[in-house]
Amino acid sequence: MNYLDCSIKEILENLTSKKITSEELVKLCFDRIESTDTLNALNSTYKEQALIQAKEIDKKRQSGEKMGALAGVPLVLKDNINLKNTKTTCSSKFLGNYVSPYTATCAQKLVDAGAIVIAKANMDEFAMGSSTETSAFGVCKNPIDPTRVPGGSSGGSACTVAAKQCFGSLGTDTGGSIREPASFCGVVGLKPTYGRVSRYGVVAFASSLDQVGPITRTVEDSAILLNILAGEDQNDMTASKESIPDYTADLNKGVNGIKIGVPKQFFTNELSVEVRDALLGAIENYKKLGAECVEIDLPNVDKALAVYYIVSSAEAASNLARFDGIKYGKRANNYDDLVDLYYQSRTQGFGKEVKRRIMLGNYVLSSGYFDAFYRKAKRVQEIIKREFLEAFEKCDVLVSPTTATTAFKLGEKTKDPVSMYLSDIFTVPVNIAGVPAISIPCGVDSQGMPIGMQLIGRHFDEKMLFRVANAFEASTKEAK
Template identity: 75%
Template sequence: MNYLDCSMTEVVELLNSGKVTSQELVKLCFERIAETTDLNALNSTYFDMAMERAKQIDMARKNGEKLGCLAGVPIVIKDNINFLGTKTTCASKFLENFVSPYNATVAQKLFDEGAIIIAKANMDEFAMGSSSENSAFGPVKNPIDTYRVPGGSSGGSAATVKAKQCFASLGTDTGGSIREPSSFCGVVGIKPTYGRVSRYGVVAFASSLDQVGPLTRTVRDNAVLLNVISGRDEMDMTSSTTPVPDFTAKLEQGVKGIKIGVAKQFYTDKLSAEVRESLEKALAWYKSQGAELVEVDLPSLDTALAVYYIISSAEAASNLARFDGVKYGTRANNYQDIVDLYFKSRTQGFGKEVKRRIMLGNYVLSSGYYDAFYRKAKRVQKVIRKEFEDALSKCDVLISPTTATPAFKLGEKSNDHVAMYLTDIFTVPINIAGVPALSMPCGKNAEGLPIGMQIIGKHFDEQTIYQVANAFEQAHKEGV
């Protein structure tokens, strides 16, 4: 038995029953990492630190101490999540040598449950991108087809799970950055309800849209991991006090009587035939299981992308202003004065896409443009949010494709920014509405590339999403 083939939940059982030690698992993961370095999924790895921690946990287990629910499980986190003593580069040259001076709340929660953080996952610089090609440390490759992108920005987080370098990972999602790579790599990823998970210690891209979420090989793993990282955090005022239920509680309840909303705006002519076919098959399956398909309307869906690029860029421009070369990170040599120091440090430290968003963001916030762009975008956001709430009042979940096409080729869209931005048309509206959504594999195209299905839930109702997702997964164990 190759332990790396196990799900996270299975490996927890193996650890608990003493069939495998955490140290063995860490070693296996690092062997796998060594075999698959060409994927470039990881920015930094921590073998010694991981082994030390694994040793402690194995010892504690031997001594019969009470252990956390993830005790001994090797996990990877995205390189924009602070974890004490690890580099947090955000895949940017600017933070190339930045070592976290503190723990993000999510990292602390993983640590407290005994998870072993073994590496930091590569990504698009500052989480800006849909292909993980915007990394200062080179693009991530899709483990299924290394000529293709893994999606982004959490491309490393998806690839590392798919390539079995670890048992689960954390990513962040501002406009699809967990779901799109999950779709492209054929793993399960959720963008929780905005406010469900603390953002403290997660390097901000767009604060009002960012959420951390797990990427896993199974729906159950995902639910378990989300339970660990969720909940109100006094360090994040935007984290919600809404109680966190057991996300695994309804996993086995099936979908009989579940109302699945289908909005025609998700099934446009932009959708590739193979994706459409997979989704139709999945919906038909749900119907066959006693779920009810309900037609719903999201008339403003196509405005979400514009709203997203205004709001996210505005927030990003401000969030990234702290990277000024004064306190940490890149400081250019040979500057004349303070303005020159800012100018040169930021010019050298940031990649093209980041600069593009900073310029866009500052533009939409400038006096004279604020009302036309930012204020209007915030108004439209309210409309979109309302439409989602209305649609979700008529059903339990919405189902849509995660992306219009399966993974595209490396370099294919690098020079066509609009085409790249359009990759996110089905995922972006979810962040604008603040609702939770999960992506999971629902089929494959002729070339064997996974196709992702997006299950969208009501605010703070991740539980039903998992219920609906798990039913499908259980019925398609032999692969979709």
């Protein structure tokens, strides 16, 4: 058997029953990383350190010690998540040599559970993008068709899981950055409820929208990782104290009697025929499994993208003001005085998309425009949030495509920012409302590229998402 094909659940069984050691597993992962190197999924790898950790875990297991929930499982972090003494670059020249002096809470929780972090994944610069093409360290490619993008911004995180270089990864999602790449690469991506997972130690893009989540090959693995990641944190006031259920508990309960809402605004003309057909097929499948499907109206959901670009850019402009070339990161070699040092360092350190968002953010925040743009956007955000809350009075989950098309060609959208922004049209409303959503594979198009289905849940009801997602995944496995 090829151990790299296993899910986290399966590989844990193989490790526990000593069919394979963690050291062997880490070596297998690195063999795969080397043979699929041209995908450019990873910014840095930690082979030596990973092997040391794996040997320690194997020794512990051999002596019968109690093991953590992820003991010996190789995982990857997105390169905007701090892990002490590793580089955290955000795929930006500005942070090209930045070494983390501390560890993010989400990474610490994985490490405490015994996971082995083997690498950090490529991404769009500062998580701004939908294709991983804004990375300062080269584009990441789609493992299914390397002439196409893996999606973004967590493109490397999705690619490395789909290419079986590791068993799971963490991404971050501000407007779709976990779900869109998961959809493009044919894997499972979860954006938890805003506040479900601590953001401490994760480089901020838009603090009121950012959320950390897992990318995995199965729905069950996603639930296993959320069990570990969820929870409050004294270092992040927005991390919720809401109780944490066992997210794996309802996985096999099926969808009999569950109400699935189909928002009519998500089945628009922008949708490619193949994606639409796959989704309609999935909805039919749910009906066969006993779910009831109801049409839902979200009248203002089409304004979410506009709200997103105002709010996220405003927050990005503020968050990225800290990159001044003084305390860490890039400092230009030549400058006239202190202010010129700021200008030169920022101009040389940031890429084009990041500069565009900073400028847009400062525009909507500047006097004369603040009310018309920022304050208005916050009001519209509230209206969209209310529409979601109303929808969840009529159904348990909402279903939509994750993206309007499958993975596009490298370079296809880089010249036109607006067309790139439209890639996030179905994922952005979820961040605007703060609710959780999961993207799972639901078929392939005529080119063999994966199609993703998005399931959206009530605030803090990830358990229902896993249940409904797993019912679909199980039914497609049976069909095979």
